Amino acid sequence: MRRLLLLLCAVLALPGAAQGERIKDLASFQGARANQLLGYGLVVGLDGTGDQTTQTPFTVQSFVSMLGQLGVNLPPGINLQLKNVAAVTVTAMLPAFARPGQTLDVTVSSIGNAKSLRGGTLLLTPLRGADGQIYAMAQGNVVIGGAGAAAAGSRVQINQLNAGRIPAGATVERAVPTEVGADGRVRLELHASDFGTARRVAEAVNARFGPVAVALDARTIEIRAPLAEAERVGFLAEVENLQVEAAGAAAKVVINARTGSVVMNRAVTLEPAAVAHGSLSVTIAATPEVSQPPPFSPGQTVLTEKADIQIRQERGELIPLEGGAKLADVVRALNLMGASAQDLLSILQALKAAGSLRAELEVI
Numbered sequence: 001m002r003r004l005l006l007l008l009c010a011v012l013a014l015p016g017a018a019q020g021e022r023i024k025d026l027a028s029f030q031g032a033r034a035n036q037l038l039g040y041g042l043v044v045g046l047d048g049t050g051d052q053t054t055q056t057p058f059t060v061q062s063f064v065s066m067l068g069q070l071g072v073n074l075p076p077g078i079n080l081q082l083k084n085v086a087a088v089t090v091t092a093m094l095p096a097f098a099r100p101g102q103t104l105d106v107t108v109s110s111i112g113n114a115k116s117l118r119g120g121t122l123l124l125t126p127l128r129g130a131d132g133q134i135y136a137m138a139q140g141n142v143v144i145g146g147a148g149a150a151a152a153g154s155r156v157q158i159n160q161l162n163a164g165r166i167p168a169g170a171t172v173e174r175a176v177p178t179e180v181g182a183d184g185r186v187r188l189e190l191h192a193s194d195f196g197t198a199r200r201v202a203e204a205v206n207a208r209f210g211p212v213a214v215a216l217d218a219r220t221i222e223i224r225a226p227l228a229e230a231e232r233v234g235f236l237a238e239v240e241n242l243q244v245e246a247a248g249a250a251a252k253v254v255i256n257a258r259t260g261s262v263v264m265n266r267a268v269t270l271e272p273a274a275v276a277h278g279s280l281s282v283t284i285a286a287t288p289e290v291s292q293p294p295p296f297s298p299g300q301t302v303l304t305e306k307a308d309i310q311i312r313q314e315r316g317e318l319i320p321l322e323g324g325a326k327l328a329d330v331v332r333a334l335n336l337m338g339a340s341a342q343d344l345l346s347i348l349q350a351l352k353a354a355g356s357l358r359a360e361l362e363v364i
Contacts, residue, residue: 020243020244020245021243021244021245021246022240022241022242022243022244023188023201023204023205023239023240023241023242023244024240024241026190026191026197026201026244026246027188027189027190027191027201027221028188028189028191029180029181029186029187029188029189029236030180030186030187030188030189030220031096031178031179031180031187032096032097032178032180033096034093034094034095034096035093035094035129035130035135035176036091036092036093036094036129036130037091037092037093037094037104037127037128037129037135037136037170038089038090038091038127038128039089039090039091039125039126039127039128039138040062040087040088040089040090040125041087041088041090041108041122041123041124041125041138042059042062042063042066042085042086042087042088042122042123042125043085043086043088043108043110043114043117043120043121043122043123043142044084044085044120044121044123045084045119045120045121046083046084046085046086046114046116046117046118046119046120047084047118047119048083048084049083049086049114049115049116049117049118050082050083050084050085050086050112050114050115050120051082051085051086051087051110051112051113051114052112052113053080053081053082053085054081055112055113056087056112056113058087058112059082059085059086059087059112060080060082062087063080063082063085064080066123086110086112086114086117086120087110087111087112088108088109088110088111088117088122089108089109089111090106090107090108090122090125090127090138090170091106091107091109092104092105092106092107092127092136092138092170094129094135094136094172094176096176096178097178098172098175098176099172099175100172100173100174100175101171101172102171102172103168103169103170103171103172104136104168104169104170104171104172105165105166105167105168105169105170106122106127106138106140106165106166106169106170107163107164107165108122108142108163108164108165108166109162109163110162110163114162115161115162116144116161116162117142117144117161117162117163117164118142118144118161118164119142120141120142121139121140121141121142122138122139122140122141122142122166122169123139124137124138124139125137125138125139126138127170129176133174134173134174135172135173135174135176136170136171136172136173136174137170137171137173138166138169138170138171139169139170140166140168140169141166142164142165142166143164143165143166143167144161144163144164180232180236181225181232181236184224184225184226184227185222185223185224185225186222186223186224186225186236186239187216187220187221187222187223188201188220188221188222188223188239189219189220190218190219190220190221193217193218193219194218194246194247195215195217195218195247196247196248197244197246197247198215198217198218198219198220198221199215200244200245200246200247201213201215201221201244202214202215202221204242204243204244205221205223205239205242208238208239208242209235209238209239212224212225223239248267249265249267250267250359250360251265251267251268251269251358251359251360252264252265252267252268252359252360252361252362253268253327253348253352253357253359253360253361253362254362254364255345255348255361255362255363255364256363256364257345257363257364262331262344262345262348264327264331264359267359268327268357268358268359269327269358269359270327270330270351270356270357270358271355271356271357271358272356327348327357327359330347331344348361349361
């Protein structure tokens with residue numbers, strides 16, 4: 001863990017040049033979205049690993065209902081003891097612009113007490129959208145990953161056997177109406193709200209096509225598009241591939257409280273502070289530095305702050321660091337001192353509470 005944190009800090013400390021990104025990587029067109037589908041079905045053909053029907057009566061009810069639809073009527077009161085059948089949920093994503101006949105991958109998951117779905121076959125299952133309409137039909141053999149190798153009489157389970165996939169296991173039966181720019185107006189929605197990025201996207205589009213784009217807010221850019229469908233497709237394809245230099249991200253530190261992972265961007269800085277945590281003592285002081293331009297040059301005098309970071313343990317060991325007041329320097333020094341992940345989390349939270357950490361602190 002300490003090596004990983006040191007590597008991350010070293011990468012973040014490197015100077016980075018601003019690079020352009022494609023608009024398709026920053027935003028998506030409003031209305032062009034995927035839709036979730038859900039269905040309930042039966043998996044048959046299991047090798048005695050299906051639901052225990054005495055504890056899952058819905059499996060028996062579903063099986064009897066399916067036989068009735070196929071013209072097989074069972075005598076009333078019969079007690080079925082099924083071992084090769086499992087009740088499952090079937091989920092899929094219906095992509096934008098999907099048309100009837102297109103195939104989709106589906107995920108099959110047991111909802112009863114089946115031991116394994118390996119070797120099973122999903123029977124014809126309708127997949128419905130949020131509006132209750134059937135948009136696809138799923139059927140096929142369930143694929144489940146391997147279970148690992150046996151060594152010295154022991155067996156290691158790697159994969160979960162109660163869920164699997166059916167590649168191209170569903171066929172689209174109904175298309176979702178999707179019209180982008182049919183009225184001559186297209187809206188781009190940024191994946192992350194940012195006024196600066198929205199303005200730059202609008203400027204990039206206007207520089208290429210003239211005054212056709214305007215940023216409505218921190219997330220939405222409205223663009224006038226051609227009314228003719230053939231021209232509109234080519235226009236939107238060009239818009240997607242325009243290069244835009246995204247605005248700098250806000251300073252942020254993300255902490256995974258379960259694993260101790262700490263990730264930060266290079267905008268994170270620190271104010272002068274002092275923290276004592278157990279046997280560790282952290283002192284951060286900023287010293288003003290004046291940078292003078294060469295004689296007779298057009299440059300200007302620049303005032304910067306130079307950080308003096310000192311971390312001490314009870315045994316008296318001291319590690320001073322000089323440079324910009326960057327959190328990456330503190331993390332690197334703490335790891336050199338052998339601080340645990342929990343020590344690091346506590347110190348970062350204390351710095352944030354004291355107002356020294358100039359960043360948003362998010363714990364996941």
